[in-house]
Structures are given as C-alpha cells and as structure tokens.
Amino acid sequence: MSKASRRRQRPGTSPSTPRPASAPPPTGTGSTPAGTTPSTGAAAGSSASTAGAAGATGAAGATTAATATTGTGGTQRAPGTSSTSRPASTRVGRRERQRAYVKPTFVQRHRTAIILVAALAGVALLSTFVFLSASQAAFACSTVWTPAPTASPAAGATPALGYVQPDMGRSHVAVGDKVTFTYCAPASGNHYNRPGTAGPIPARVYGPSDTVLPQGWIHNLEHGGIVILYRGDSPGATPDGQAQLRALYDSFPNSPVCNIPKGENAPVIARFDQMSSPYQAIVWGRVLLLDTLDQAKILDFYNQWGERTNPEKQCAVPSSSPDVSAAPAASTAPTAVPSATPAPTPVPSAAAPTAPAESAAPSAN
Numbered sequence: 001m002s003k004a005s006r007r008r009q010r011p012g013t014s015p016s017t018p019r020p021a022s023a024p025p026p027t028g029t030g031s032t033p034a035g036t037t038p039s040t041g042a043a044a045g046s047s048a049s050t051a052g053a054a055g056a057t058g059a060a061g062a063t064t065a066a067t068a069t070t071g072t073g074g075t076q077r078a079p080g081t082s083s084t085s086r087p088a089s090t091r092v093g094r095r096e097r098q099r100a101y102v103k104p105t106f107v108q109r110h111r112t113a114i115i116l117v118a119a120l121a122g123v124a125l126l127s128t129f130v131f132l133s134a135s136q137a138a139f140a141c142s143t144v145w146t147p148a149p150t151a152s153p154a155a156g157a158t159p160a161l162g163y164v165q166p167d168m169g170r171s172h173v174a175v176g177d178k179v180t181f182t183y184c185a186p187a188s189g190n191h192y193n194r195p196g197t198a199g200p201i202p203a204r205v206y207g208p209s210d211t212v213l214p215q216g217w218i219h220n221l222e223h224g225g226i227v228i229l230y231r232g233d234s235p236g237a238t239p240d241g242q243a244q245l246r247a248l249y250d251s252f253p254n255s256p257v258c259n260i261p262k263g264e265n266a267p268v269i270a271r272f273d274q275m276s277s278p279y280q281a282i283v284w285g286r287v288l289l290l291d292t293l294d295q296a297k298i299l300d301f302y303n304q305w306g307e308r309t310n311p312e313k314q315c316a317v318p319s320s321s322p323d324v325s326a327a328p329a330a331s332t333a334p335t336a337v338p339s340a341t342p343a344p345t346p347v348p349s350a351a352a353p354t355a356p357a358e359s360a361a362p363s364a365n
Contacts, residue, residue: 138176138213141184145287146276161301162281162288170222170311179215184274185229187282191218200225203262205249205269208237212270221284224255224307224314225266228298232271234278236293245269248295257307258315265314266306284310 107114147163168182168189175198179190192199192215199219206212217227228248230236236245249269252262260266272280279290281298286309288301308317 138178139215140178140180141186141274142180142182143184144274144276145183145185147287147289161297161304162283162286165285165287167285170218173215177215181214184214185272185280185282185287186214186218187221187285187287189214189218191215191222193219195219200265201268203264203266203268205242205246206271207242208232208271210270212268212272214272217268217270220265220268221282222310222312223265224258224260224284224310224312225268226298226302226306227266227268227270227282229270229272229275229280229282230293231275231278232273236279237271241293244293244295248293248298251295253299255307255314256303257317260314266302 145165147165150163153159165183165187168186170188171190172193173179173190175192175194181189192213196202199216200223201212201216201220203220203225217225221227228245230241230245235241249262249267252267254261255266277289277291279293281288281290281301283302283305286305288298290297307314
C-alpha cells in the first residue's frame, strides 16, 4: 500500500481532491473513507443532516424577520448583502415640470403709458375747472332796477332824496361764492365778511379796471357807509371823470351821525355797469339815480339817509332820525332836482307845513 493510500485511510483525514471555490462544502453525502466503520459514517451523516436542517431553519427565520421588519417601506436586504438598487421612495434624475406660459393682458403690457395718460388727463381737467371758475362771473343780476317815477313833494316840504329798494337780505357768504341779486345796483343782499380785503372793502376811488364786487361794498352799506357808482360807458370812466371823482372823495365830510372820518367806511367810489343810470349813490335800502355827477346832491343824500337806514349801527342814532318813507324833520335846504332825474318820493301830508297866519286872521278882527 502506498503512502497516499494509507493517508486516505487514516481516520480524520480528508481526501485531497480539490473542490471548486464556488461549490458549497460537503454535507456528508460523499464516500466514507477507508477504515471508517459504517456506524461512524451514519452518525456523521445524521449530524450533517441535522446541521443542514438547522441552517435551513435559521435562514428561513432570518428571511421572515427581515420581511416583518421591512413592512410597507420596501424590501429590506439581509445583513451582509450588497445591492445596487435604491429605495422606492427616492427618485433619481427628477426634472422640473414645465410651467404654462400666461400671456400678459393689455393693461399689464401698457401700464406705464396708461398711468401717464391718466395723469395728463387729470391735469387737463383741473386746469379747465380752474379756468372756468376764474372766468365765471362772481355775481349776477336778475333785474337792472328802474324805479317808477313818484309824485313831486308838496310845496315847502323837504324832498326825500332817492328811492326805496326792496330788501334782499344780508346774510354772510363765503368769499368766492356767487351771489345773484334780484335788483342791480343792489342796496342790500348777501355779502362777504372779511373786513379790509373782501368786505367791508377799503374806502377809496377805484379805477375802471379795478375789480370791485358788490358782495364787498354791500358790507360797507350795512355799516352805514355810502357807495358812489359810475358805469363803464359814462364820463366817470374817462380821465376827466376820474379826476372829478377823486376831488369828490378828497372833499367828502365825516359821517352825518357817528362822525366817522372819511376813508374808514365811506365813501366807496367804484365802477358798476349793471345799473339804469350813469351814476348812482347808494345807502342801505335806498338808491339815488343820477345822470351827471352832482356832488351837492350826493352830499345832501348822504346827510339825509347816511347811518340811519343801515341795520348795523355804528353809534347811537338820534331819536329824530327819519323813516325811509318820509323826509327828516330837520335837514339842509333842498336842492334842485335835474329834469332827467326821476321825481323824489313824496312826503306824507302830515309833514307838510301849515299856514297859521290864515287861521289867526279872523280872531284878530
């Protein structure tokens, strides 16, 4: 027997036959070496079978455990194994969804131009409103007042100069508000209340190109002043007429009742076109119509009615002040009335002088 045969027959030695590297180890199914008893081989085979069964059971248990722990999150690989697959929840190489293109509207495309055009339109409208407001008349007249002629006064009676004009109120309005007067030139009516600038206005001679509103000088009338008006087509608007008006202003006396100096409230001399005569002298509620600039008659009119008819007294008025419907008890000598001027208001018969000489003649006899 050779040495190799003896080594193969020696107990505990394994055959020297090489096994493939990938082949699993023998599980006891190979041939029994020489010299080994059958019982020993059977025991070894039984042990190998038992070990194989145990290994299979362990592998099955590991697979079951892995499946149980994985759940719904994906298949869990066994420990020690490698895999190139990624979890199901991870997406590789995801591309962004392409957004839909929304076409801008007309307003969005031309927003700047629209804003510019709207701004220009607003400026144009505002300019138009300012222009129309400036060009619109600040007052209006419903009627150019022409009083009806009255009867001549009785012989020897003091004539009541001027005409009574119906009252048109005396409320204050905001400066710039338009006022419509029922009669023009107005001797009363709504007016401004801004002393020194809008009403009462400064007492002086205003030229033909000066803007003088009745809402201003009506407040002078309310305080007892006198306003002397001339039309733009009258001689008063000429250079000579302006010189005569300035001379009248320079020689004007103090007020007849309160003795207020000239220039504080009266006289106001200004142009006014909406009247029926070339000149008019006005106190509150009473108008003297003149065809010429009669300075003496204007002064008589002022002495007769100035500071007596106005609602806002500047001082205590004497008890002998005349009523607007009658001549005063004491006044200056009457002046001649021009033929072109309407007849003055008649004096009631109670004011006419009596003739005591005729009634006393019989008793002397």
